[in-house]
Amino acid sequence: xxxxxLVLTLLGGLGLFLYGMKTMSDSLQRLTGDSLRGFLSKMTxxxxxxxxxxxGITSIIQSSSATTVMVVSFxxxxxxxxxxxxxxxxGANIGTTVTAWIVSLLGFKFDIADYILxxxxxxxxxxxxxxxxxxxxxxxGFALLFLGLQFITSNIPDFANDPEYIGVLNFVASFSGxxxxxxxxxxxxxxxxxxIIQSSSAxxxxxxxxxSKGLISFEIGAAxxxxxxxxxxxxxxxxxxxxxxxxxxxxxxHFIFNLIGVTWILIIFFPVLSLIDKFSIFTGGxxxxxxxxxxxxxxxxxxSFFNIANTSLLIWFIPQIIKIVxxxxxxxxxxxxxxxxxxxxxxxxxxxxxAIEPAKKEIEIFSLRILKMYDMLEELSIVKEDKKFTEIxxxxxxxxxxxxxxxxxxxxxxTEIAISDLSRSASLKISAMLRIVDNLESIGDSCNQIAKTIxxxxxxxVWFEQxxxxxxxxxxxxxxxxxxxxxxxxxxxxxxxxxEEANRLESKINQxxxxxxxxxxxxxxxxKYSYQTGIYYSSLYAQxxxxxxxxxxxxEAIEKSHN
Numbered sequence: 001x002x003x004x005x006l007v008l009t010l011l012g013g014l015g016l017f018l019y020g021m022k023t024m025s026d027s028l029q030r031l032t033g034d035s036l037r038g039f040l041s042k043m044t045x046x047x048x049x050x051x052x053x054x055x056g057i058t059s060i061i062q063s064s065s066a067t068t069v070m071v072v073s074f075x076x077x078x079x080x081x082x083x084x085x086x087x088x089x090x091g092a093n094i095g096t097t098v099t100a101w102i103v104s105l106l107g108f109k110f111d112i113a114d115y116i117l118x119x120x121x122x123x124x125x126x127x128x129x130x131x132x133x134x135x136x137x138x139x140x141g142f143a144l145l146f147l148g149l150q151f152i153t154s155n156i157p158d159f160a161n162d163p164e165y166i167g168v169l170n171f172v173a174s175f176s177g178x179x180x181x182x183x184x185x186x187x188x189x190x191x192x193x194x195x196i197i198q199s200s201s202a203x204x205x206x207x208x209x210x211x212s213k214g215l216i217s218f219e220i221g222a223a224x225x226x227x228x229x230x231x232x233x234x235x236x237x238x239x240x241x242x243x244x245x246x247x248x249x250x251x252x253x254h255f256i257f258n259l260i261g262v263t264w265i266l267i268i269f270f271p272v273l274s275l276i277d278k279f280s281i282f283t284g285g286x287x288x289x290x291x292x293x294x295x296x297x298x299x300x301x302x303x304s305f306f307n308i309a310n311t312s313l314l315i316w317f318i319p320q321i322i323k324i325v326x327x328x329x330x331x332x333x334x335x336x337x338x339x340x341x342x343x344x345x346x347x348x349x350x351x352x353x354x355a356i357e358p359a360k361k362e363i364e365i366f367s368l369r370i371l372k373m374y375d376m377l378e379e380l381s382i383v384k385e386d387k388k389f390t391e392i393x394x395x396x397x398x399x400x401x402x403x404x405x406x407x408x409x410x411x412x413x414x415t416e417i418a419i420s421d422l423s424r425s426a427s428l429k430i431s432a433m434l435r436i437v438d439n440l441e442s443i444g445d446s447c448n449q450i451a452k453t454i455x456x457x458x459x460x461x462v463w464f465e466q467x468x469x470x471x472x473x474x475x476x477x478x479x480x481x482x483x484x485x486x487x488x489x490x491x492x493x494x495x496x497x498x499x500e501e502a503n504r505l506e507s508k509i510n511q512x513x514x515x516x517x518x519x520x521x522x523x524x525x526x527x528k529y530s531y532q533t534g535i536y537y538s539s540l541y542a543q544x545x546x547x548x549x550x551x552x553x554x555x556e557a558i559e560k561s562h563n
Contacts, residue, residue, distance in 0.1 A: 009151065016148030023141030027134045047087040047315055054091025082325075085250040086318050090257060090311040093229065097304045119143040134423070183223045183269060186216075187262065190227020195234045203228045204303070211295035218288040221299050222273060226262045229306070233258050252325040261310035276301050355417050356426060359410060359433055366406050366440050367490045373399045373447040374483050378476060380454055381469075389458075396451045403444030407437045425562075429494070432561030436490070439550040439557070443483070446547035450540060457536045465529065468537050471516060475544045478509045482551040489555050495562045502555035506548065513545040 120143050126136030194203045204225065211221040233255040265272065277287050280298050288298035314321065373396060380392045411434055418430050464472070482505045489497045517538070524534050 013148045013151030016144055016151060020141045020144030020148055023137055023144060027137035027141060047083065047318055050084050050087025051091035051094070051311060051315060054088035054093075055095040056091070082249055082253070082322055083318055086253045086257065086321055087315065089250075089254045090315060093258065093307045094304070094311055096232070097300070097307055116143045116147050180266075180269075183219065183266065186220050186223035187227040187230070187266070190224035191231040192227075194228045194231025203231070208296040208299060211299060212292055214292045218277075218295050218298060219270075219273060221295060222269070222302050225299060225303050226265065226306070229258045230255070230262055248329045249322075249325040252328050253321055256321055256324055257310070257314055260314060261306065264313075265306055265310070272305070273302070276305070355413075356429055356433075359414055359417070359430075362406070362410050362413075363433060363436055363440070364491050366403070366410065366437065367487045369399060369402065369406070370440055370443050370447070371483060371487050373403075373444060374480060377447050377450055378480075380451055381473070381476070389455075393451055393455055396448055400444050400448035403441050407441035410437045429561045432494070432557045435557040436554050439553045442550045443547055446543055446550065450543050450547070453536060453539055453543065460532070462530075462533055462536055464533065464537065468529070468533075471519075472537070472540055472544070475509075475512060475516065475541050478505070478512060479544045479548045479551075481505055482509065482548045486551040486554045489558050494558050497555065497558045499552075499556045499559045502552045506552045509545055509548045513541060516541050 119139050123136040123139035123143070126132040126139070129136075190203065190207075207216075207221050207224045207228070210216050211218065216224070233251075276298055277289055279301065280294055281287055285297065286294040288294045376392050376396050376399070380389065380396070383389050383392060414430050414434050414437075418427070422430070482502065485502060485505065489502075520534060520538050523529060524531065529537075
């Protein structure tokens with residue numbers, strides 16, 4: 001076969017493997033979406049539960065990269081502490097070994113290709129049944145994964161006996177006969193290739209195939225596995241490059257954990273391989289040093305042993321790992337005062353339905369900024385010093401710019417998620433969140449507009465009598481109730497929220513606005529205050545009422561997200 005065609009065929013098989021894995025992962029997230037997100041977010045207090053969480057989630061979605069990227073997203077705001085994140089990452093490393101076992105036991109023990117078309121035949125009707133389509137997609141993904149593996153396996157030539165490729169075997173052999181230098185070299189190669197294809201599971205599958213074909217030995221395969229464990233940490237670190245510093249610390253912890261593990265296992269590398277060799281023979285198998293067919297299972301044992309042993313050892317040193325990453329990425333007291341999204345990061349692929357939780361966390365932070373703006377607004381109404389007044393006006397204007405940017409970035413993120421094939425529940429949440437961020441930005445605009453109205457009133461020397469001040473203060477108190485209710489609902493479980501209390505507040509605010517409007521009309525007729533005073537006064541109570549409408553809309557959107 002032409003070398004170029006061979007390379008393209010192998011890359012196509014790898015692409016099919018990766019696509020099948022992604023399809024499996026996305027469909028399982030749709031099947032388990034809400035429970036999976038809740039499961040991850042609750043495991044923050046106990047390191048052992050954290051390990052089990054990472055193990056369980058990664059075993060389900062078959063992507064340690066997806067799990068660790070989500071951990072980096074959640075680590076900032078109580079959804080996951082840095083210590084909890086490290087434990088979940090440790091568990092994710094164990095969970096990712098499941099892929100190797102699936103491939104080594106199913107991909108090499110019997111011909112899975114005989115079952116690919118029957119699996120697709122079973123899956124196809126499910127794709128057209130609304131509540132079963134995710135299950136159908138999972139089965140299709142499973143079949144494509146092994147179809148890709150079959151293409152890789154069947155198209156790798158017999159390097160030992162085919163004269164056309166004997167040079168390739170000699171080239172690899174020239175690098176694999178130098179003791180520890182060869183091991184370190186292939187650890188580096190495994191790291192680089194895993195970084196390139198962004199999937200340790202796919203790289204593990206390729207390694208197993210290469211070993212089964214006799215291209216590389218058991219020792220070199222094990223060295224590649226160690227490199228893959230380092231390479232897989234790069235995904236989370238890439239995601240954290242545009243994130244805040246706590247997220248960077250979580251990503252660095254993943255790298256430090258695997259780097260320490262690879263370092264100590266290399267010290268006892270050959271004794272460990274000898275132990276696995278004896279275990280393989282003891283359990284009735286052949287020696288991976290003499291039989292190519294025995295290498296896939298032996299490598300799976302090595303992969304699991306390494307990650308389980310590394311976790312069992314380093315789980316007791318989580319505080320020390322945290323100190324290392326805090327030294328690597330120091331956080332100054334005022335680092336978080338500058339605007340930056342905390343949970344949503346660009347530069348990496350969102351992880352299906354799991355990506356909804358970071359958006360919810362960002363919306364909670366958005367709401368808190370709005371509440372701060374409203375606090376400033378109330379302070380603006382009573383401040384007497386010109387310097388302090390100007391300072392507050394400028395802060396409100398700056399916050400309004402921030403709310404504009406937050407709306408755009410969160411909405412773009414939600415739109416990107418919505419492109420994926422999501423469950424009905426997830427689609428409802430995204431639609432609600434898009435409406436929520438739009439109304440939050442409108443509240444920011446309203447706060448800024450009210451501040452400008454107060455500023456213009458003062459510049460033109462218009463002053464309210466105490467009676468008008470008291471009435472506007474009462475309206476502001478009513479509106480604050482709506483804003484605080486909105487903020488509380490956004491931080492709660494959406495499924496528990498109804499709009500009953502919001503509707504009651506809306507009626508109270510509208511009734512009071514109508515009362516102020518009637519009194520204002522009579523006051524103008526009786527010349528109780530100037531027409532210019534009336535313009536500013538009526539504009540302010542109307543703007544407050546409009547602001548409350550946006551807050552009420554948000555609570556209504558939350559209620560519709562689960563109905």
